[in-house]
Amino acid sequence: MASLDDALARIDHNLDGALKRLFGLLEIRSISADPAYKAECARAAQWLVDELNGLGFDASVRPTAGHSMVVAHARAQRADAPHVLFYGHYDVQPADPLELWETDPFAPRMVDAPEGRRIVARGAADDKGQLMTFVEACRAFMETGGLPCHVTLLFEGEEECGSPSLPAFLAANKADLSADLAMLCDTNMWNRKTPMITTMLRGLALEEVVIRAASRDLHSGLFGGAARNPIHVLAKIVADLHDVNGAITLPGFYDGVPELPQEVAAQWRALDFDEAQFLGDVGLSQPAGERGRSILELIWARPTCDVNGIVGGYTGAGSKTVLPAQASAKFSFRMVGAQDPEAVLASFRAFVEARLPPDCEAEFIRHGASPALTLPFASEPLSRARRALADEWGVEPVLGGSGGSIPIVGEIKRDLGMDALMVGFGLDDDRIHSPNEKYELSSFHKGTRSWARILAALAG
Ligand code: BES
Ligand code: MN
Numbered sequence: 376m377a378s379l380d381d382a383l384a385r386i387d388h389n390l391d392g393a394l395k396r397l398f399g400l401l402e403i404r405s406i407s408a409d410p411a412y413k414a415e416c417a418r419a420a421q422w423l424v425d426e427l428n429g430l431g432f433d434a435s436v437r438p439t440a441g442h443s444m445v446v447a448h449a450r451a452q453r454a455d456a457p458h459v460l461f462y463g464h465y466d467v468q469p470a471d472p473l474e475l476w477e478t479d480p481f482a483p484r485m486v487d488a489p490e491g492r493r494i495v496a497r498g499a500a501d502d503k504g505q506l507m508t509f510v511e512a513c514r515a516f517m518e519t520g521g522l523p524c525h526v527t528l529l530f531e532g533e534e535e536c537g538s539p540s541l542p543a544f545l546a547a548n549k550a551d552l553s554a555d556l557a558m559l560c561d562t563n564m565w566n567r568k569t570p571m572i573t574t575m576l577r578g579l580a581l582e583e584v585v586i587r588a589a590s591r592d593l594h595s596g597l598f599g600g601a602a603r604n605p606i607h608v609l610a611k612i613v614a615d616l617h618d619v620n621g622a623i624t625l626p627g628f629y630d631g632v633p634e635l636p637q638e639v640a641a642q643w644r645a646l647d648f649d650e651a652q653f654l655g656d657v658g659l660s661q662p663a664g665e666r667g668r669s670i671l672e673l674i675w676a677r678p679t680c681d682v683n684g685i686v687g688g689y690t691g692a693g694s695k696t697v698l699p700a701q702a703s704a705k706f707s708f709r710m711v712g713a714q715d716p717e718a719v720l721a722s723f724r725a726f727v728e729a730r731l732p733p734d735c736e737a738e739f740i741r742h743g744a745s746p747a748l749t750l751p752f753a754s755e756p757l758s759r760a761r762r763a764l765a766d767e768w769g770v771e772p773v774l775g776g777s778g779g780s781i782p783i784v785g786e787i788k789r790d791l792g793m794d795a796l797m798v799g800f801g802l803d804d805d806r807i808h809s810p811n812e813k814y815e816l817s818s819f820h821k822g823t824r825s826w827a828r829i830l831a832a833l834a835g
Pocket of ligand 2: 463501502534561
């Protein structure tokens with residue numbers, strides 16, 4: 376009979392091997408958004424399948440219309456053990472801007488920092504390092520007698536580009552993926568010493584807008600003053616989206632946005648959150664966004680409208696006297712509570728249309744929409760996970776929110792009828808999606824130990 380102590384000892388003993396395996400995965404350039412890396416995404420999926428089959432899982436690559444999924448199953452020692460579905464993603468964000476990386480983003484390395492050792496590479500924290508904490512916890516049990524829970528693994532290769540193939544895959548594989556509980560390792564700790572169970576995620580809607588005016592680019596001297604400039608039109612629309620107090624001006628945008636319950640507000644106030652440091656760490660000093668709200672409230676419980684990129688006209692070296700024919704921007708909306716992503720996008724399109732001057736037209740390109748999510752606070756698996764985390768870290772975990780979005784959590788609930796337990800070991804300064812992404816060695820090591828404890832606790 377495998378014991379938790381044996382598994383924990385195995386994890387400690389195997390740490391170097393675990394890092395070597397993680398580095399193997401980090402070397403693969405599985406950038407899902409860029410078609411040039413399609414073969415690398417396939418290589419990452421195959422890498423995982425080989426790894427898992429070697430461990431004793433029954434694992435396979437499962438093709439989709441986009442990048443493949445990886446699905447794997449392993450049975451617990453005891454037939455009556457609970458069954459968990461663990462989800463992670465093997466794809467990563469593009470590494471750009473490359474010149475800001477200190478070394479090759481796909482040549483993982485260990486770095487000694489004042490706070491401890493860390494792993495630097497694209498995907499170190501989001502999400503390869505995190506998903507491997509769970510795989511390594513399974514390995515420790517499988518090498519010392521067997522798993523305490525039946526385990527199904529689902530690894531996706533399109534999370535960073537909006538999971539386009541996921542809903543159809545879940546619908547077509549319900550029986551293969553159903554379990555008692557879903558678990559994810561794609562969120563953060565409260566701070567480097569305090570674990571967190573994430574119970575709130577913001578929703579996300581992504582929409583690109585192209586504004587077109589003249590039938591071709593024009594000479595800005597010969598036509599300037601007479602011809603419409605679509606960059607001006609777009610810039611005005613962007614500027615109109617927020618009022619002077621930082622509130623979003625789209626009609627109906629705040630429908631379904633709840634005020635924070637007193638009780639939750641009080642809990643968040645009791646957390647030791649240093650606003651000045653949160654901003655100071657990224658070179659800022661003043662909160663932007665809606666005035667009069669705390670930063671935790673702004674990032675966990677309030678919606679946003681952002682422009683993620685804007686292009687138009689001549690952006691090369693030197694100057695060019697041009698009046699461009701088109702301008703475009705990519706918008707993202709983070710949503711909370713019961714905000715309806717479809718209603719937000721409809722309001723946004725109407726807002727843009729209403730601001731188009733004569734001779735201008737707008738094209739809208741949709742890149743996905745998923746609602747916000749709040750998980751039940753009081754559930755048996757959640758209290759077991761709380762105790763397991765407290766045992767590992769020596770402090771009670773924070774029950775918190777996250778400003779990020781993980782659309783699958785909503786889809787698992789809707790399509791498979793399961794709640795998700797979100798425990799992650801990332802830190803706010805991991806620079807996910809940014810140059811020099813890192814994952815703390817302590818996150819990787821104690822994260823693996825945490826999953827071992829959680830699996831044992833769920834099995835009772
Ligand atoms: N793992 C992140 C989201 C996250 C990070 C949640 C930290 C909580 C704590 C995830 O991979 C991510 O980046 N999601 C995207 C959405 C996706 C559709 C591109 C996001 O939130 O921008
Ligand atoms: Mn992620």
